[in-house]
Amino acid sequence: MTSVDPETQEAREATGQEAREATGQEAREATGQEARETKEAPRRLFGDRIGSVEVLAVVLVLLVLFRNPLADAISNPRLQTWTTVFVSVMVQAVPFLVFGVALSAVIAVYVPRSFWSKALPKHPALAVPVASGAGVILPGCECGAVPIAGSLIRRGVTPAAALAFLLAAPAINPIVLTATAVAFPNNPEMVVGRGVASLIVAMIMGWLWLRLGRADWIRLPHRPDLDGVPRGQAFWAAVRHDVVHAGGFLVVGAMAAATINVVVPERWLQTLADNPVLSIIALAVLAVLLSICSEADAFVAASLSQFSLTSRLVFLVVGPMVDLKLISMQAGVFGRRFALRFAPSTFAVCILIAVAVGVVLL
Structure with missing residues (x-):
């Protein structure tokens, strides 16, 4: 073997x-x-x-x-009114929306994030008003301000200054103020009132965060997905993303505004409009629910002609700072603990400051 x-x-x-x-x-x-x-x-x-x-x-x-039923529906006077309001809001708002999104993408992609930390004062209390005023140079809506504020915090900017910038940028930039002037051609004081009230709210919320805010309420954001991407590609990606999301909310807001003008009985709106307190609360809540981008909300506010200028100013101040899409974005970037505390506080401060400014200017 x-x-x-x-x-x-x-x-x-x-x-x-x-x-x-x-x-x-x-x-x-x-x-x-x-x-x-x-x-x-x-x-x-x-x-x-x-x-x-x-x-x-x-x-x-x-x-x-279904051409016959559709023809009958289109001939309905109420539907014609709805279509007129919807189209008028969209035609006036879309150019400002697109222009604002494009400029916002330019700033977000081509301006280094380190610029912001160098430009702001080291003392937090002084950084808040400077950051609030810096919102003038960001011609975009709140959709772009949230991720930029998260990047500022991640780059070492004090949260109070970043949050002040977050609130001020969508409300006091030139695109929004120009759109407000176009929407209210006979009331230039609405432009001043919106800018002043929004700036005051942003600074107050920044200082309140310095006084009462806690670091563990904020979950630091992750690095943006556009980091490391070529600038041209990042620019168009940012534009496409913001146009799709902001444009979608604009369409929904325009549809809601048209529906309110057609479906809600005139006497109901008039009842709310005749009561100063109810009109302010109603339009403040409406601003939260409609979630319209700041480049377009002035045209919706102008269509609510039953309400006083002060109540419509509340609508314009609340909308860019507290709405459903903004709350959800804040919860996603900074965490739910932050959003549950920051949004209600901002809502209350917006109403108080907007009413005070309205009483003085309007």
């Missing part, structure tokens, strides 16, 4: 193990291939995905099938 060398035996066993593993791997790959072919079979029948062309074709077919 021939003896087998131990090393040779080990080599044979290793070779057999490799063969078995290779066979098992081939079997698994074959099974996976079969599964993929099974999943891809419907795709070959119906296409890889349903695109915009398919959706458009379905919409056109539905329009043809």
Whole structure:
């Protein structure tokens, strides 16, 4: 009987193990291939995905099938009024929205974040008003101000100054104030009132944070996804993101404003408008619920002509600082503990300051 060398035996066993593993791997790959072919079979029948062309074709077919009911609905005077209000708000607001988003993307991509920490005073109490005034150079809505404020905190800027900038930027930048002037051509005091009230609220909230805020209420944001991306690509990505999100909220806000003008009975609005306290509270709550971008909210406020200028000023001051989309963004960037404390406080301060400024200027 021939003896087998131990090393040779080990080599044979290793070779057999490799063969078995290779066979098992081939079997698994074959099974996976079969599964993929099974999943891809419907795709070959119906296409890889349903695109915009398919959706458009379905919409056109539905329009043809239901052309008579649609024609009757369009001829309804209430629907015509709704369409008129909606289109007028959109036509006036969209140019300001697009221009503001583009400039905001330029600043966010091409201006180094370290610039802000160098430009602000080292003393926190002095940094708050400087950061509030710096909001003038950010022509964008609150959608862009939230991530920038998070970046400022991550770069070492005191949270009080970053939060003051967060509140002031969407409300006092030139695009928003110009849009307000266009929306209220016969009331230039609305532009002054909005700028002054918003600036005061931003500084008060910054100083309140210095006094009462706690560091553990803020969850520091992660590094932005656009870091490391080429500037041109980052710019267009920021523009597309902001236009889609801000434009979507603008459409919803314009639809809500048109619906309010058509569905809500005139006597209800007049009842709220005739009561100074109820009109202020109603428009403050409405600003939170509509979540309209600051470049467009002035046109919606102008359409609510039943209400006093002071109550509409409250609407314009509250909207860019406290609304549903802004609260959700703050919760995502800074944490829910922060949003649950910061949003209600800002809401109360906005109402008080806007009413005081309205009484003096309007």
